[in-house]
Amino acid sequence: MYLLGTIFIVAGIAMALLASVSYALVPRGHLGALAYGRFGTRAALGAVLLIVALLTYLFVAQRYDIKYVYDYSSSNLEFRYRIAAIWAGQPGSFVIWALWGLVAAQLLIRRTRHAEPYVLGVLMLIQASLLFFMLIRNPFVPYTDASGALLMPTDGKGLNELLHNPWMVIHPPILFTGYALLAVPFAFAIAGLWRRDYDGWVRGAMPWALAGWSFLGLALLLGGYWAYETLGWGGYWGWDPVENSALVPWLTATALLHALLLQRTHGGLRRATFALAILTYVLVFYATFLTRSGVLSSFSVHSFVEEGLKMLMTGFLAVVALGSFAVLFWRWRDIPVRSLSQKLLSRDSFFVLMILGLLVIAAVVGIGTSMPVISAIPGVGNGLQGIFRTAFELDDGTKYGTQIFEDGRFGLVSSFYNATVPPLGLILLALLIIGPLLGWRDANIRHLLRTLRWPALATVAVTCAALLLGVRDALPLAYIGLGSFAAGTNLVMIVRTLRSGWLRIGGYMAHIGMAVLLAGVVGSTSYATPDQKIVVPQGDTISAYGYAFTFNGWHVTPDGKGTLDMTVKRGNMTFQAAPLLYYNPRMGATMATPAIKSDILSDLYISPAEYQPEQNNNSTTLGTDQPQTIGPYTITFLGLDASGAHSSSANVGARLRVLYQGKESLLMPQIHLVANETDPAKALQDLPATLPGGHTISLTNFDPVQIKAALLVNGLNLPVEPAKAVVVVSRKPGIMLVWLGVCIGVLGGLIALLRRTLEGRAQLSGQPARLPRGLGGLARFVTRG
Amino acid sequence: MATATSELSRQRRVKPIHLVGIAIIVLAILLGYSGLRSAFRPYTTSISEAVSSGRSVQLAGFLGSTGAYDAHGDFTFDLQDQSGQLVKVTYAKPKPANFEQAVSVVAIGHYDAAQRTFLADDMLVKCPSKYQEQLDQASS
Numbered sequence: 001m002y003l004l005g006t007i008f009i010v011a012g013i014a015m016a017l018l019a020s021v022s023y024a025l026v027p028r029g030h031l032g033a034l035a036y037g038r039f040g041t042r043a044a045l046g047a048v049l050l051i052v053a054l055l056t057y058l059f060v061a062q063r064y065d066i067k068y069v070y071d072y073s074s075s076n077l078e079f080r081y082r083i084a085a086i087w088a089g090q091p092g093s094f095v096i097w098a099l100w101g102l103v104a105a106q107l108l109i110r111r112t113r114h115a116e117p118y119v120l121g122v123l124m125l126i127q128a129s130l131l132f133f134m135l136i137r138n139p140f141v142p143y144t145d146a147s148g149a150l151l152m153p154t155d156g157k158g159l160n161e162l163l164h165n166p167w168m169v170i171h172p173p174i175l176f177t178g179y180a181l182l183a184v185p186f187a188f189a190i191a192g193l194w195r196r197d198y199d200g201w202v203r204g205a206m207p208w209a210l211a212g213w214s215f216l217g218l219a220l221l222l223g224g225y226w227a228y229e230t231l232g233w234g235g236y237w238g239w240d241p242v243e244n245s246a247l248v249p250w251l252t253a254t255a256l257l258h259a260l261l262l263q264r265t266h267g268g269l270r271r272a273t274f275a276l277a278i279l280t281y282v283l284v285f286y287a288t289f290l291t292r293s294g295v296l297s298s299f300s301v302h303s304f305v306e307e308g309l310k311m312l313m314t315g316f317l318a319v320v321a322l323g324s325f326a327v328l329f330w331r332w333r334d335i336p337v338r339s340l341s342q343k344l345l346s347r348d349s350f351f352v353l354m355i356l357g358l359l360v361i362a363a364v365v366g367i368g369t370s371m372p373v374i375s376a377i378p379g380v381g382n383g384l385q386g387i388f389r390t391a392f393e394l395d396d397g398t399k400y401g402t403q404i405f406e407d408g409r410f411g412l413v414s415s416f417y418n419a420t421v422p423p424l425g426l427i428l429l430a431l432l433i434i435g436p437l438l439g440w441r442d443a444n445i446r447h448l449l450r451t452l453r454w455p456a457l458a459t460v461a462v463t464c465a466a467l468l469l470g471v472r473d474a475l476p477l478a479y480i481g482l483g484s485f486a487a488g489t490n491l492v493m494i495v496r497t498l499r500s501g502w503l504r505i506g507g508y509m510a511h512i513g514m515a516v517l518l519a520g521v522v523g524s525t526s527y528a529t530p531d532q533k534i535v536v537p538q539g540d541t542i543s544a545y546g547y548a549f550t551f552n553g554w555h556v557t558p559d560g561k562g563t564l565d566m567t568v569k570r571g572n573m574t575f576q577a578a579p580l581l582y583y584n585p586r587m588g589a590t591m592a593t594p595a596i597k598s599d600i601l602s603d604l605y606i607s608p609a610e611y612q613p614e615q616n617n618n619s620t621t622l623g624t625d626q627p628q629t630i631g632p633y634t635i636t637f638l639g640l641d642a643s644g645a646h647s648s649s650a651n652v653g654a655r656l657r658v659l660y661q662g663k664e665s666l667l668m669p670q671i672h673l674v675a676n677e678t679d680p681a682k683a684l685q686d687l688p689a690t691l692p693g694g695h696t697i698s699l700t701n702f703d704p705v706q707i708k709a710a711l712l713v714n715g716l717n718l719p720v721e722p723a724k725a726v727v728v729v730s731r732k733p734g735i736m737l738v739w740l741g742v743c744i745g746v747l748g749g750l751i752a753l754l755r756r757t758l759e760g761r762a763q764l765s766g767q768p769a770r771l772p773r774g775l776g777g778l779a780r781f782v783t784r785g
Numbered sequence: 786m787a788t789a790t791s792e793l794s795r796q797r798r799v800k801p802i803h804l805v806g807i808a809i810i811v812l813a814i815l816l817g818y819s820g821l822r823s824a825f826r827p828y829t830t831s832i833s834e835a836v837s838s839g840r841s842v843q844l845a846g847f848l849g850s851t852g853a854y855d856a857h858g859d860f861t862f863d864l865q866d867q868s869g870q871l872v873k874v875t876y877a878k879p880k881p882a883n884f885e886q887a888v889s890v891v892a893i894g895h896y897d898a899a900q901r902t903f904l905a906d907d908m909l910v911k912c913p914s915k916y917q918e919q920l921d922q923a924s925s
Contacts, residue, residue, distance in 0.1 A: 299828075299843070299891075299909075344801040356806050360813040367817075372828070385827060405827040405834060411843060413893060413907070416824030420816040427809055533858070533879075590885065609879035728879070 001066060005054050005140030009131060012047035012098075015040045016128035023121035027194075034117065038109055041120060044127060045102040051095055055086050055139060064153045068092070068139035074158035084169040085159045087176075090292060090309070091139035096173055098130040100180035104208070108184070111764065112204055118191030119184075119204070126183050129316055133309060161584055161591050165230050171222040175246065178216030179284050182253060184208035185260075186281035189274050190324060193331045198274075202264045203763065205277065207756040209260060210506075213253045214749035220246060221742040228735075230593055235525075236738065239414040241296050244369040245287035251362040252280045255355040261507075262351045265440060268340045271332065272355070278324045283366070285320055289313045290373070299372040299411045341441045345448075350435035357428045364420045372411045381408025426478055429518060432486035432511050436493045455488025471527070479522045487515040506752025510745045517741025523734020524603075531728045533609065536566070538723040546570055547604060549577075551725040554611050556582075561591070564608055564725045568597065579608035579727060602733035610726035617718035619700065621710045627659075631716040632693055634659040637709050640702055641668060649674045651687070654699045654709040660692040667691070669699040669711070688714065826893055832870045835903065841895040844872075844903065848887055852880065864892060864903065872896070876905045883910045 019040025025033040055068075059082050064070045072085040072092075086092045105123050112119050143151045162168070185205040192201030223243065224236035237243060256276040263273045290296055293310040341348035367374075375381030385404045437443070437451050462484040463477065471477055490511040497504045529545055536542045536551035543549070552565040562582030568575055580593040597604040620628050622637035629635075641653040653670040672685040688696040691713070701710035828843045829835050835844045844864065849871045852862030860876045874892050881887075887910045894905035 342800060344805070349802045352802065353805060353809070356809055360809055364813055364817055364820075368820075368824075388821075388825065405829050405838070405842070407828050407830060409828040411826050411828060412821070412824040413826055414824075416820040419820040419823065420813070423816055424809075424813055427812075590880075590883075726879070 001054070001058065001063070002138075002140045002142055005051065006135070006138060008047050008051045008054060009135045009138065009140075012044050012051065013128050013131045013135065015044035015047055016102075016124045016131060019044060020121050020124040020128060023117040023124065026117035037117060037120060037124075041102070041105050041109060041124060044124065044131075045099075045106060048095060048099050048102055048131070051134075052086075052099060055092065055095070056083065058140075059083065059086055062156070064156045065143055065150065066139075067141050067143040070143045070153060070156045072156070072159055074156040075154075077159055078164075080166075080169060081159055081164055084163070087172045088159055088163060089137075089139070091134045091137040093172055093176060094130050094134040094137070095139075097176040097180055098127050098134070100173075100177045101127045101130065101183055104180060104184055111760070113764070115188065115191045115195065115197070115201065115204060118194050119187045122187040122190045123183060126187075133312065133316075136309060136312060162230060165226060167222050167226040167229070171219060171226060174215055174222060175219035178212050178214075178219050179288075181208055181212030181215060182249065182281055182284050185212070185256065185277045186324070189277035190327060193274060193327050196331065196334065198270050198335050199263065199267055202260050202273065203760055206260050206264065207753050207760055209253065209256055209277075210749055210753040210756060213250070213257055214746050214753065216246065216250045216253060217742060217749065218746050220250060221739065221746070225739065229596060236735075237521075239417040241299060241369045241372075242291050244365050244417075245290045248362045248366045248369070249280050249283035249287060251358050251365070252276060252283055255358040255362070256280050258351050258355050258358075262340075262348065267338045268348060269352070269355075270335050270337065271328075274328050274335070275325075276355075278328060282317070282321045282324065283362075285317050289317050290369070295373050295376065343442055345434070345438060345443045345445070347435060347438045347440045350431055350438060354428065354431050354435065357424065357431065361421060361424050361428075364424065365417060368412045368416050368420075372409055375409045379408075381410060385410065422475055422479075425518065426475075426482065429479065429482040429486055429515065432515065433482065433489055436490055436508060436511065451492060452489065455485055455492060458488045459485040473526065476522045476526045479518055483515040483519045483522075487512050490515070503751060503755040503758070506748045506750070506755060509748030509751060511748075513741045513743070513745025513748055515741070516737050516744060520734040520737025520739075520741055524732045524738060527734070528732045529730045531607075531730045533726065533728050536725045536727070537721075538614070538725075540722070544729050545604075545731050547729070549606075549727070549729070551723075554581075554613075554723065554725070562611075564611060564727065566595075566606070566725065566727075568604070568606075577606050579606050581608035581611055598736065600736055602731050603735045605730050605732055607728040608725070609728050612724040612726065614723040615721040616712075617721065618714075618716055619710065619712040621701075621708055623706070623708050630711075630713050631695075631718060632660060633691060633713065635697075635711065637711075640704060640707060640709065641670075642704075648676065652699070652702060654702065654711065656689075656697070656711075658691060658697075663692065665692055667697065669697050671699050671702070830866055831868070832864070832866045832872045833868075836872065836896045836898075839896055839898065841893070841906075843891050843893050845889060845891045847889050852884060854880075861902070864890065873902045874905050875900070875902045876908060881908050881910045887911060 017040075019037045022033040022036035022040060026037065058066050058069050059073055060079075062069070062073065062075055062082075064073075068089060068091065069085075072088040073082055077085065087096045101123065105120060105127065108119060108123070109116065143153065145151055185208050188201040188205035188208070192198060220243070223246070227238065228236040256273070259269050259273040259276050262269050293313045295310070340346075340352065343349065375384060382404055385408065389404065433455075434448070434452075437448055459481055463481045466477060466480045471480060490508040493508045494505045494512075497508065532544050534542045534544050534549060536549050538551050538553050541548050541550045548569040550567040550569070552567060555563055555565050557563050557578075557580075561580050563578040563580050566577045566579075568577050575597060577595040577597065579595040580591060582591055584591050592608045594605055594607040596606070618630065620630060620635070622628055622635070624637055624639055627634050627636045636657040636659075638655040638657055641655050642650065650673045651670045652673065653668040656667045656669070658665050658667055667689040669689040670687040672687050674683050674685070677683040686698050686700075688698040690696050695713055695715040698712045698714060699709055700712050702708065826841055826843045828845065830845050832844065832846065835842050846864040846866045849863030849865035852860060855861045855875070860878065860880045862874055862876075863871045864874045865871050874894075876892070881890075884890075889911045891909040891911070892903060892905040893907040893909075894903060896903045
């Protein structure tokens with residue numbers, strides 16, 4: 001299998017390189033090379049499909065003699081998770097990434113015409129590198145011990161239980177689809193620079209940029225939803241480097257979409273569009289570098305640990321970044337500039353400001369996330385700390401002092417992003433209000449004001465409602481006001497545009513989605529109730545935030561997980577909540593999954609913290625020489641005594657030293673075992689010892705291996721403390737708006753994708769782009785086209 | 786010549802959009818500066834460095850004890866650095882999920898001289914598993 005798999009990978013790399021080299025020869029006049037390029041592109045996909053098939057076979061057949069299968073799968077895994085385990089590790093995720101890239105490449109072969117050799121030449125080079133990374137981390141390596149001897153374990157280590165979640169099954173493939181698709185605008189941009197075709201590439205790149213943007217947005221949503229639903233952070237976004245590093249290319253991709261649109265309409269912003277296409281793909285690779293090279297392993301909770309790709313990935317990142325920007329600067333002077341509208345109140349100006357706003361946020365988040373990497377460069381971290389020391393006093397309640405920390409590295413906590421991103425996001429929201437109403441070059445102020453009437457009225461109404469509901473802080477109020485205003489004007493634009501075909505509303509829908517998303521973010525962060533820790537004894541009821549929580553006990557679910565069974569009541573509404581909390585011996589960790597009760601207005605979030613088993617204060621389990629106080633007695637367990645053994649019966653005793661009112665005495669409660677006795681009451685008899693205070697003490701159980709004794713004092717009647725569930729509850733208003741907003745936005749992106757694809761196809765066949773009106777028209781258009 | 790200079794001056798003239806653009810950038814820089822002041826956390830593997838500075842740091846070390854809840858219900862444990870020095874860490878949240886398995890931990894917080902303990906706001910637990918999906922993350 002090792003040999004076969006490696007042959008497939010090498011064949012894939014060879015075919016991708018063949019395609020890339022052949023395509024590179026085409027512009028030099030070797031027209032025959034085009035056939036080789038196409039063959040290489042097809043064959044590379046074939047090789048990758050064989051890799052995927054072989055990996056799938058290994059996982060389905062449970063070949064634990066393969067290290068990768070051993071590491072990520074196990075025999076008790078459900079079938080769907082056994083499949084999902086394929087992309088649980090690095091090599092698997094690279095092959096999925098390359099697979100989508102190659103599928104995109106097949107679609108591009110016949111749709112790019114003159115640009116084909118250039119676009120595919122670049123694209124295939126990228127796929128070759130991805131497969132090369134996979135070869136370094138070859139997933140077909142057999143499982144061996146340190147000496148190199150082959151191991152044949154009967155079972156694997158298993159998949160991380162946190163990944164046993166349908167959202168986590170589809171999250172990585174969608175993320176890698178986004179990553180793979182964003183390579184296409186990059187390839188088009190390089191092709192455009194190469195061919196000195198500074199406008200034509202935009203048309204080709206547009207649908208791919210839209211698709212990549214939509215998929216990346218969807219992947220961010222799924223990641224957030226998984227964090228919210230499974231991890232119990234209480235939030236969907238923790239500003240963790242892994243999340244940030246995927247958010248930054250999404251922000252620049254949003255900027256790229258606006259630049260592409262502006263350039264497509266009247267040829268403005270040529271240089272910026274090239275720069276954004278390149279920047280976005282460089283950032284995609286940078287995100288991979290941050291999460292997979294191990295550079296952030298001391299700063300992030302969920303980046304992959306260093307697995308030997310650091311140098312290679314750093315090198316590849318440098319080559320892609322320097323190479324592509326060098327191409328841009330080489331052509332810089334050659335790219336003709338077309339001036340934009342001079343008026344501030346024009347779509348031109350608003351597009352430029354929107355792009356600037358997105359880039360500024362991307363820069364803040366990107367630089368913040370990169371701080372650990374930047375400060376890890378020898379000398380830089382210590383230097384920066386020296387500057388910070390003299391430049392300002394840090395105001396987290398502690399003074400910087402004069403000290404420079406030896407390690408030099410530093411990171412930023414999430415308060416950095418909470419302080420910077422929300423005010424900057426407000427600017428984007430403000431731009432969304434007027435921007436869509438403006439003409440490209442100019443705007444009629446009177447028409448503008450007339451259009452703004454109804455959205456403005458709606459905004460006033462929504463803001464008043466928010467004030468009545470208790471929203472008092474400036475920033476949330478501004479978000480709610482501007483957000484509803486932006487949603488209003490974009491809704492007006494949708495109504496207007498619908499007349500000329502529903503395929504044109506994608507952009508406005510994305511804007512509305514964004515406004516809805518931001519409203520949800522404000523609600524769920526600024527107005528979530530604080531986390532309240534409640535301790536509920538079994539059978540008892542504790543109230544928090546208007547809900548009554550009754551704890552029914554800790555149960556084991558049919559699939560072997562432990563759950564805190566709770567009944568939650570509010571008014572006459574009752575529901576069962578079952579947050580999971582159990583120890584997983586395979587992972588050696590406590591697993592906790594929150595229970596969430598979703599409503600349209602708010603979510604009730606129940607995060608399990610701890611289960612305290614029933615505690616009988618009259619009894620204790622002791623190891624040797626650990627004094628324990630029960631009532632007036634201090635009891636020390638000295639050891640087990642099995643000397644009283646006969647042929648048909650045995651006495652096992654616990655030797656105890658008891659301290660009572662300053663006096664020590666030695667005691668030995670015993671268990672009397674009778675062999676061949678059928679009556680259980682007689683087979684095991686309790687022989688208690690009498691304590692100095694008149695109570696008796698019994699040995700109820702013992703562990704001869706670890707030398708432990710379970711003891712019970714009779715007659716003291718100390719209270720029995722029931723089992724307790726410790727849970728953290730909070731209410732999060734507006735969570736639904738977060739998911740809804742992203743879904744509306746992605747849907748808008750997909751509609752725009754459909755429109756641009758149809759336009760592109762019409763243009764290829766030389767027809768004027770006439771977009772279909774209704775769904776029936778669309779069906780006719782697609783079948784005809 | 787005259788038209789060329791007027792063309793040039795027309796392009797050089799500060800337009801409203803330039804002012805708005807500069808305002809956005811300046812705002813971002815100001816926000817970034819103030820954010821940096823409150824969120825800056827130096828990384829250290831030395832307990833004595835963290836104790837003597839008294840400011841918020843990311844302190845990386847190994848587990849010196851198994852950890853328990855104290856009288857206030859806060860989770861406490863001992864953190865040990867490479868020199869063998871120990872410091873008590875107090876964490877006002879439930880025990881991090883993979884704590885039992887941790888090979889090393891990073892505690893983000895500051896040393897409180899009065900209580901003689903390192904007050905952690907947040908903790909990263911490093912486990913030997915490959916994909917460390919663990920998870921005691923600040924809920925922002």
